[in-house]
Amino acid sequence: MKSYIIANWKMNPPSLSHAYKLWEGYKLSSLPTSVEVVICPPDIFLPSLINEFKSECSWGGQNCFWETSGAYTGEISPQQLRTLGAQYVILGHSERREHLGETDEMINKKFRAALAARLKPILCVGGGREAKSPGADSRAIARRQLTKALKAVTPSAIRRERLLIAYEPPWALSTISGGRPAPVEYAVAVARSIREWLVKKYASAGKAIPVLYGGSINSQTAGNFRKQKEFSGFLVGGASLKPIEFRKILES
Numbered sequence: 001m002k003s004y005i006i007a008n009w010k011m012n013p014p015s016l017s018h019a020y021k022l023w024e025g026y027k028l029s030s031l032p033t034s035v036e037v038v039i040c041p042p043d044i045f046l047p048s049l050i051n052e053f054k055s056e057c058s059w060g061g062q063n064c065f066w067e068t069s070g071a072y073t074g075e076i077s078p079q080q081l082r083t084l085g086a087q088y089v090i091l092g093h094s095e096r097r098e099h100l101g102e103t104d105e106m107i108n109k110k111f112r113a114a115l116a117a118r119l120k121p122i123l124c125v126g127g128g129r130e131a132k133s134p135g136a137d138s139r140a141i142a143r144r145q146l147t148k149a150l151k152a153v154t155p156s157a158i159r160r161e162r163l164l165i166a167y168e169p170p171w172a173l174s175t176i177s178g179g180r181p182a183p184v185e186y187a188v189a190v191a192r193s194i195r196e197w198l199v200k201k202y203a204s205a206g207k208a209i210p211v212l213y214g215g216s217i218n219s220q221t222a223g224n225f226r227k228q229k230e231f232s233g234f235l236v237g238g239a240s241l242k243p244i245e246f247r248k249i250l251e252s
């Protein structure tokens with residue numbers, strides 16, 4: 001299975017010139033083809049970055065709406081993201097669940113709209129208010145979120161690497177934990193539970209869905225996770241804003 005490294009820039013950097021600098025600092029050209037790097041900048045930077053650096057990595061949005069057009073102030077449709085040149089979209093990130101009240105029902109609608117627009121969703125599970133501490137039953141939360149987010153999504157819709165799952169415990173995000181990821185064994189147990197759920201629902205197609213880990217991945221913490229066969233890569237937030245750090249993660 002291929003490895004995926006997703007850079008989630010969140011609401012950073014402050015300007016397009018900073019965005020160019022950040023991307024250039026990654027020096028992506030020498031990467032093996034077995035690693036797919038997906039950069040998810042704020043939508044406003046996507047057209048310029050794609051225009052400049054298009055073929056050197058893949059591109060994604062950090063969110064999309066579920067309708068194709070209409071009176072939805074401030075939203076972006078999956079088709080618009082496609083038009084900008086994005087191939088991926090992050091959905092269900094714990095920060096959106098927490099700060100914007102995104103529900104699993106909303107995420108399901110976004111998910112199906114993204115697939116219909118031929119975007120590949122990177123579906124985040126394990127986040128939200130109910131998952132605030134390591135004591136929370138992350139396996140049950142992740143499975144419940146999967147059940148709701150993938151409601152009415154058929155195996156044929158998610159074939160051929162059209163879906164990535166990211167397990168990201170909110171208490172392990174660098175902004176909250178101060179850079180401490182989830183204990184590896186804990187994250188692996190959740191990843192196994194996610195895989196069981198996927199295989200039960202999607203049989204062989206479920207075996208092929210990449211499961212990633214997100215939460216305080218940096219050049220120090222990536223090594224431990226990289227050795228775990230349960231994970232096919234990382235969703236990287238804070239460290240993706242530091243080109244040298246990000247480059248070291250890629251090299252690992």
Ligand code: PGA
Pocket residue numbers: 008168172173174175214215216217235236237238239
């Ligand atoms: P972090 O963010 O790497 O800063 O913890 C990860 C994420 O956005 O999922």
